[in-house]
Amino acid sequence: MLFWLLLQYGMIVFAVVVGLLFTAAVCYLYYVHQKYDHLPGPKRDAFFQGHSSILKKVLAKEECFAEVYAKLHREYGPLVVLFFYHMPFLSAVDPKVVKELLLNNKYPKPSLNYDAFRSLFGVPFMGNGLVSECNHEKWAIHRRILNPAFHRQYLKELTGTFNESADRLVQYLSLKADGKTEVKLIHAFERVTLDVICKVAFSMEGDMIQQESLFGDAIHLCLDSMYQAGSPIIKIDPRKKYRDYRRDVKKAARLLRGTGLKVINDHLEDVRQGRELKKDILSHVIKSAVVDGNFTMEEMIDEFVTLFVGGYETTSTLLSFTMVCLGQNPHVLKKLLEEVDSVIGDKEDITYDDIIKMEYMMLVLKETLRLYPPVIGSTRLLPEDADILGYKVPAGSSVSILSYVMARMEEFFPDPLTFDPDRFKDSDNRTMYAYFPFSMGARSCIGQQFAMIEARVILCKILQKLDFKLVPNQDFGIYDQLTIRPSGDCANYISLRNK
Numbered sequence: 001m002l003f004w005l006l007l008q009y010g011m012i013v014f015a016v017v018v019g020l021l022f023t024a025a026v027c028y029l030y031y032v033h034q035k036y037d038h039l040p041g042p043k044r045d046a047f048f049q050g051h052s053s054i055l056k057k058v059l060a061k062e063e064c065f066a067e068v069y070a071k072l073h074r075e076y077g078p079l080v081v082l083f084f085y086h087m088p089f090l091s092a093v094d095p096k097v098v099k100e101l102l103l104n105n106k107y108p109k110p111s112l113n114y115d116a117f118r119s120l121f122g123v124p125f126m127g128n129g130l131v132s133e134c135n136h137e138k139w140a141i142h143r144r145i146l147n148p149a150f151h152r153q154y155l156k157e158l159t160g161t162f163n164e165s166a167d168r169l170v171q172y173l174s175l176k177a178d179g180k181t182e183v184k185l186i187h188a189f190e191r192v193t194l195d196v197i198c199k200v201a202f203s204m205e206g207d208m209i210q211q212e213s214l215f216g217d218a219i220h221l222c223l224d225s226m227y228q229a230g231s232p233i234i235k236i237d238p239r240k241k242y243r244d245y246r247r248d249v250k251k252a253a254r255l256l257r258g259t260g261l262k263v264i265n266d267h268l269e270d271v272r273q274g275r276e277l278k279k280d281i282l283s284h285v286i287k288s289a290v291v292d293g294n295f296t297m298e299e300m301i302d303e304f305v306t307l308f309v310g311g312y313e314t315t316s317t318l319l320s321f322t323m324v325c326l327g328q329n330p331h332v333l334k335k336l337l338e339e340v341d342s343v344i345g346d347k348e349d350i351t352y353d354d355i356i357k358m359e360y361m362m363l364v365l366k367e368t369l370r371l372y373p374p375v376i377g378s379t380r381l382l383p384e385d386a387d388i389l390g391y392k393v394p395a396g397s398s399v400s401i402l403s404y405v406m407a408r409m410e411e412f413f414p415d416p417l418t419f420d421p422d423r424f425k426d427s428d429n430r431t432m433y434a435y436f437p438f439s440m441g442a443r444s445c446i447g448q449q450f451a452m453i454e455a456r457v458i459l460c461k462i463l464q465k466l467d468f469k470l471v472p473n474q475d476f477g478i479y480d481q482l483t484i485r486p487s488g489d490c491a492n493y494i495s496l497r498n499k
C-alpha cells in the first residue's frame with residue numbers, strides 16, 4: 001500500500017518537474033524568438049526545431065549552406081536570420097558590415113561555433129590552435145610566433161620543396177596519361193597538398209602521392225563529423241551505425257594527434273642532441289616552446305593538427321575547382337597555357353620569381369576563389385547590442401559574413417556566374433569588402449601566401465607537361481563538408497603535352 005502511494009507521489013513529482021522544465025524551455029524559446037522576430041528571414045517550420053527543414057536538407061547534403069543563404073539573401077535582403085533549434089544564425093552581406101566585423105578586433109570569433117573544432121566526441125582534435133582559439137590575447141601570442149614562418153620571404157626559400165612534391169604529382173599523373181583513362185584529379189590534388197604540408201610544415205618523410213595515406217581519410221572523417229556537429233542526435237544516438245561512426249571519428253582524431261606528438265618529439269630530439277633544427281614551419285613553434293616556453297606540448301599538437309587540416313583540403317579544393325573552370329572555359333585555358341609556355345617554358349625548377357611573373361594565373365586563381373571559396377565565410381560575435389543595416393541586433397548574437405554569397409552578387413561582380421579572370425584586372429573599390437576568400441583583418445588566413453605559392457607551382461608543373469580534358473557529363477556541383485569542394489571527382493582524360 002505504502003509502495004503504491006510513494007509510486008503515485010513520485011509520478012506526480014516527476015510530472016510536475018517535467019511540466020516545469022517544459023514550460024521553462026517554452027518561455028526561454030519564446031523570449032529568444034522575440035529578440036529576433038523583427039529581423040528578416042523565412043517563417044520557422046516548428047517552434048522547437050526552428051528552420052528544421054533547411055537544416056535537415058543541409059545535413060543530408062541535399063543543399064549546401066552557402067547556397068541556402070544565397071537564396072535567402074536574394075529573397076529577404078542583406079540581413080537574414082534562421083533558427084536551428086534555439087540558436088539564431090544571422091548572416092549579413094553588406095560591405096560596411098564586413099569591414100566593421102572583420103577589421104575590428106572588438107568582435108571575437110564565437111567560441112560555441114568552434115567547439116566542434118576543439119574536440120570530437122570528447123577526444124581532443126584541433127584544441128585551441130590558431131583557427132579555434134577565441135581568446136584574442138592568447139591567440140595573438142601564438143599568431144605572432146607563427147607569422148614569420150608564413151611570411152613570403154621565408155616561404156620563398158622553401159619553393160624547392162613545393163617543386164619536389166609537384167614533380168612527384170606529374171610523375172604519378174604521367175603514368176595515367178594515355179588519353180582514355182578517367183583520372184580523378186580531386187584525389188590526386190588531395191595527395192599532393194598532403195605531401196606539401198607534410199614536407200614544408202613538418203619535414204615528414206614518405207611519399208604521400210604514390211602511397212595510399214591514412215591521413216587523408218582521417219581528415220575527411222573529422223571534417224565530416226565537425227559538419228555533422230549541427231545535429232545533436234549524432235552525439236547520442238545509440239544505434240550501431242552511429243556508435244561505429246563515433247568510434248571511427250575518435251580513432252581518426254587520435255591518429256592525427258598521435259602523429260603530431262611523434263613529429264614534435266622528433267624535432268625536440270634534435271634540440272636535445274644539439275642538432276640544427278629542420279627548416280620547416282613546426283621548427284618556429286619548437287624554438288619558441290624551448291626558448292620562451294610559449295607552447296605546452298598539448299598546444300604544439302593543437303597547432304600541428306590545425307595546420308595539417310587547414311593547409312591540406314583548402315588548397316586541394318582550390319586546385320580541383322580551378323581545373324573544372326579551366327576545362328569548362330577553353331579560351332581561359334589557352335591564354336593560361338601561353339603564359340606558362342612563355343614564362344616557364346621547359347624550365348624544371350620553378351622559382352618564386354617565376355611564379356610572380358604568372359600574372360594571368362593569379363587572376364585565374366582569384367576568379368576560382370570568387371566562385372568557389374573553400375571556406376565560405378567567417379563568423380563574429382557581437383559583444384553588445386549593435387545596429388546592423390538599420391536593425392537592432394542583440395548582444396551575444398553570432399553574425400556570419402559569407403564570401404561565397406557576396407562574390408556571386410550582381411551588384412559587386414557583374415554577370416557573376418561567368419568565369420572571367422580578367423574582371424580582377426581592374427577591380428575597383430566596390431569589390432574591396434565583397435571578396436574575402438581568405439577572410440580579412442587580424443584573423444585572416446595565415447596560410448594565404450603558402451596556398452597561393454603552392455597552387456601556382458603545382459599548376460605550372462602540370463600544365464607544362466600534361467594536357468587535360470574534362471570527362472563530359474560528370475557532376476560539377478558543390479559538396480558541403482565544412483569546407484566546400486566539388487561534388488564530382490573532377491575526372492579528366494590526361495595525355496602528355498605536345499608542344
Ligand code: HEM
Nearest residue numbers: 130131310311314315318375378437438439443445447451
Ligand atoms: C586556398 C587555400 C585556403 C583558403 C581559401 C583558406 C581560407 C581561410 C579562411 C577563410 C580563414 C578564416 C577562418 C575563420 O574565420 O574561422 C582561414 C584561417 C586559417 N587558415 Fe587558411 N585557407 C587556405 C589555406 C591555408 C593553408 C595552406 C594553411 C596552412 C598551411 C592555412 C591555415 C590557416 C590557419 C592556421 C587559419 C587561422 C588563422 C588565425 O585565426 O590566426 N590555410 N583560412
